[in-house]
Amino acid sequence: MSDNVRKAIAEFFGTFTLVFCGTGAIVVNESFSNAVTHPGIALTFGLIVMAMIYAIGDVSGCHLNPAVTVGFWADGRFSPRLIVPFLVCQCGGAILASLTLHLLFPDNINLGATRPAGTPLQSFVFEFLLTLFLMFVILNVSTGPKETGVLAGVAIGGVVALEAMFAGPVCGASMNPARSLGPALVSQRMDVLWLYLAAPVLGALAAVVVFRAIRPNAPSL
Numbered sequence: 717m718s719d720n721v722r723k724a725i726a727e728f729f730g731t732f733t734l735v736f737c738g739t740g741a742i743v744v745n746e747s748f749s750n751a752v753t754h755p756g757i758a759l760t761f762g763l764i765v766m767a768m769i770y771a772i773g774d775v776s777g778c779h780l781n782p783a784v785t786v787g788f789w790a791d792g793r794f795s796p797r798l799i800v801p802f803l804v805c806q807c808g809g810a811i812l813a814s815l816t817l818h819l820l821f822p823d824n825i826n827l828g829a830t831r832p833a834g835t836p837l838q839s840f841v842f843e844f845l846l847t848l849f850l851m852f853v854i855l856n857v858s859t860g861p862k863e864t865g866v867l868a869g870v871a872i873g874g875v876v877a878l879e880a881m882f883a884g885p886v887c888g889a890s891m892n893p894a895r896s897l898g899p900a901l902v903s904q905r906m907d908v909l910w911l912y913l914a915a916p917v918l919g920a921l922a923a924v925v926v927f928r929a930i931r932p933n934a935p936s937l
Contacts, residue, residue, distance in 0.1 A: 720798065724805045726776035730768045731809030734780050735898050736816060737764040739828025743821050758884060762877025769869035777862035781892040782806055787851045787920035791927065792936030793861040810898030818902050829899035830888030830912050839887035839908075840915045846879045847891045847919030848926070855927045855934075891916050 741760040745752035752760070769778045777794075779785045785802045788794035814827050821827075832839035853875050857868045880889040890896045896912035899905075927934070 720801065723776040723798070724801045726772040727779060727802050728805035728809040730772050730776070730778055731780045731806045731894055732813045733768060733809075734761075734764050734892075735810040735813035735828075735895055737761075738895065739814065739899055740817055742826075742828035743817055743824050746824060746826075747821055754884060755881060758877050758880035758889075761880045761889075762873040762875075765876045766869040766873025769863045769872060773862055773864040773868065776802075777858070777860075777864070779861075779863070780806060780894070781916075782894055783847055783892060783916035783920040784851060784854060786917055787855070787924055788858075788861045790921050790924045791855060793858075795861075806894040807897055810894040811901055812898075814898035814902040817899075825903060826905065827899040827903045829903050829905050830890040830896045831905070831908055832888075832911070833886050836908060836911055840911050842883050842887040843890060843912060843915035844919040844922070846883055846887075846889060847916040848923045850875050850879065850891050851920040851923030852927055855923065856931075860935075888912075891919075893917065 738757075738761040741752050741757045745757060765780070768780060772778050777788070779788070779802060782803045785794065785799060785806070789796060789799055817824070817827050850872070853871055854863060857863070857865060857871045859865055863869070863872055876891070879891065883889040888896070890912045893913045893916055896909060900909045900912075
């Protein structure tokens with residue numbers, strides 16, 4: 717099996733795990749009388765990201781997020797020929813996770829879909845800034861296009877949990893087009909999906925600009 721195939725499988729499995737556990741926490745919370753709680757949901761997202769970074773970071777880089785893949789590419793750290801396979805596997809893993817949750821909880825109508833609590837503009841700005849902050853941290857603690865290192869998992873998982881903790885009630889704190897695509901597609905609630913596809917990608921690209929302004933001599937590929 718080639719290295720590129722192994723990387724693609726790792727991204728598929730890692731994104732499946734992220735969406736199954738993260739949105740699964742939302743579904744379980746809704747199905748069992750707030751048993752998980754909002755802080756529990758935020759911690760679930762952060763902890764599963766941290767765990768996957770340590771599990772597969774040395775294989776694929778553990779992007780688990782189309783916005784992160786695009787950000788690494790924009791910073792010159794990621795091969796363009798791997799962009800499409802990574803995006804397909806990330807979105808495929810997310811969709812399969814949502815299908816699995818739908819089979820387990822057929823009465824849940826949202827499946828953890830991200831939706832604005834206020835105006836779409838408010839959530840767009842939130843998602844843009846949240847992804848900018850997340851991608852900025854990733855670029856600083858990662859090795860090349862890989863989220864690896866002793867503290868990378870703690871730093872990145874911590875940011876995910878922190879942002880989900882305070883911004884989740886406002887916009888869902890997706891920061892990840894694949895994470896939003898899976899539940900929206902399976903639950904057929906796609907009216908605001910554009911927001912969660914566009915804002916994280918733009919935020920990741922903005923993070924590259926900020927990162928290069930602060931660290932102009934940081935190595936690329």
